[in-house]
Amino acid sequence: MRHSAVAKAQDRFFYGWVIVAISSLGIFVSGPGQSHTFSVFIDPISQDLGISKATMATAYGIATLAAAFLLPQTGRLVDRFGARLAMIVISGLLGICCMIFGAAANFLWLALGFALLRFFGQGSMMLGSANFVSQWFSRQRGFAMGLMAVGFGISMAVHPPLGQYLIETIGWRQAWVVLGILTWVLMLPPLIFFAIDKPEDVGLLPDGAKRATSDEGDVPAAEITGLTLAEALRTISFYIVAAGWFSIAMLVTTLHFWQVQVLTHQGISTEFAARAFTISAIAMVVAMPLVGRLFDKLRTRYVFAIGLLVTASSLTLITFADTGPGAVLYSVIFGINNAFSMTMFGYLWPRYFGRKHLGAIQGTGQMIGVFGASFGPFPVGWAFDAIGDATWTLRLLALIPAVIAVVAVIFLKTHQTITESEHLE
Numbered sequence: 001m002r003h004s005a006v007a008k009a010q011d012r013f014f015y016g017w018v019i020v021a022i023s024s025l026g027i028f029v030s031g032p033g034q035s036h037t038f039s040v041f042i043d044p045i046s047q048d049l050g051i052s053k054a055t056m057a058t059a060y061g062i063a064t065l066a067a068a069f070l071l072p073q074t075g076r077l078v079d080r081f082g083a084r085l086a087m088i089v090i091s092g093l094l095g096i097c098c099m100i101f102g103a104a105a106n107f108l109w110l111a112l113g114f115a116l117l118r119f120f121g122q123g124s125m126m127l128g129s130a131n132f133v134s135q136w137f138s139r140q141r142g143f144a145m146g147l148m149a150v151g152f153g154i155s156m157a158v159h160p161p162l163g164q165y166l167i168e169t170i171g172w173r174q175a176w177v178v179l180g181i182l183t184w185v186l187m188l189p190p191l192i193f194f195a196i197d198k199p200e201d202v203g204l205l206p207d208g209a210k211r212a213t214s215d216e217g218d219v220p221a222a223e224i225t226g227l228t229l230a231e232a233l234r235t236i237s238f239y240i241v242a243a244g245w246f247s248i249a250m251l252v253t254t255l256h257f258w259q260v261q262v263l264t265h266q267g268i269s270t271e272f273a274a275r276a277f278t279i280s281a282i283a284m285v286v287a288m289p290l291v292g293r294l295f296d297k298l299r300t301r302y303v304f305a306i307g308l309l310v311t312a313s314s315l316t317l318i319t320f321a322d323t324g325p326g327a328v329l330y331s332v333i334f335g336i337n338n339a340f341s342m343t344m345f346g347y348l349w350p351r352y353f354g355r356k357h358l359g360a361i362q363g364t365g366q367m368i369g370v371f372g373a374s375f376g377p378f379p380v381g382w383a384f385d386a387i388g389d390a391t392w393t394l395r396l397l398a399l400i401p402a403v404i405a406v407v408a409v410i411f412l413k414t415h416q417t418i419t420e421s422e423h424l425e
């Protein structure tokens with residue numbers, strides 16, 4: 001069925017766009033493992049289990065950190081078995097993990113549930129989705145990644161209110177059963193019937209490029225190339241990309257986790273502070289295709305630096321958001337920041353290190369990002385506890401991506417063996 005779908009599609013459009021749609025759905029389905037979904041469950045879980053919010057935040061951070069250690073192995077499995085089979089297994093296990101989390105009866109069970117959801121949702125599901133798009137696109141990879149990342153914006157807009165509705169109607173435990181079933185219903189059919197690991201598996205090339213021909217017929221496609229993880233680790237570019245991704249993951253998570261508390265502390269109403277997520281989601285969805293085009297058309301290190309500076313701007317602007325217009329401006333910039341971060345997530349690793357061993361490199365990169373996400377909430381939480389205000393903490397944190405942006409512009413280079421993106425160097 002999958003191969004017949006490719007044959008029918010090729011007469012009309014490049015089948016890679018079907019893969020983008022499946023991958024975008026995968027990013028959406030990762031929602032049960034994302035911070036914006038957990039945010040509406042904190043109060044009911046805290047009250048039901050008698051666990052303080054601070055303890056829950058600690059469990060969340062530790063669980064996220066623990067889950068990160070397994071992501072490089074996930075990447076190696078994707079390289080070995082292909083993204084399709086890996087994603088089928090990940091989707092099945094993510095649904096089960098939702099139900100395990102909904103049955104949590106104590107702190108340890110809750111922490112284990114956090115770890116499983118973060119690993120299979122925020123980690124593995126996103127890794128597999130990005131791997132699909134990275135394999136099917138090269139010159140249009142930025143635009144394709146931008147479209148894939150629309151799934152995250154839709155998740156931001158859908159999962160929190162859906163979770164709140166389910167909590168109010170059937171309770172927080174049953175809500176996780178529903179989220180698990182939705183994972184299976186939404187993700188397994190397209191993976192089983194329509195997903196294909198690489199264009200070369202069905203006689204195609206990335207971006208829908210035509211095969212060169214000669215008098216003897218088609219010329220075989222060039223071998224898929226790329227650095228091994230060990231080779232990538234010997235380049236300075238790996239550490240620049242990793243530092244940028246670490247800082248973005250850390251600081252975006254910080255803003256997701258503390259946005260309501262920071263805004264309300266500055267005089268914004270709780271209702272408006274919660275609605276700011278929706279404003280950011282809309283801005284993100286609008287901006288993502290445009291951000292993708294920037295990556296496809298401009299030198300990558302410049303666009304990478306712009307994204308880092310947008311992160312710095314988000315951290316600074318939230319400290320000035322003490323009125324409605326200020327909060328709206330912050331929300332829009334933060335939405336654009338999410339557009340950059342979600343596009344970078346899948347774009348940078350194949351751009352600088354090729355496709356051949358992409359899973360292992362992406363897995364390591366995703367581990368670094370999840371490390372950042374696990375540390376993110378702590379500095380602001382410490383500031384609130386120690387001095388009752390996080391304004392200067394947020395402003396000082398903004399210096400981190402700003403410094404990395406300068407380093408990226410000066411030192412970030414493509415390895416000489418990676419030639420598919422020479423036009424972006």
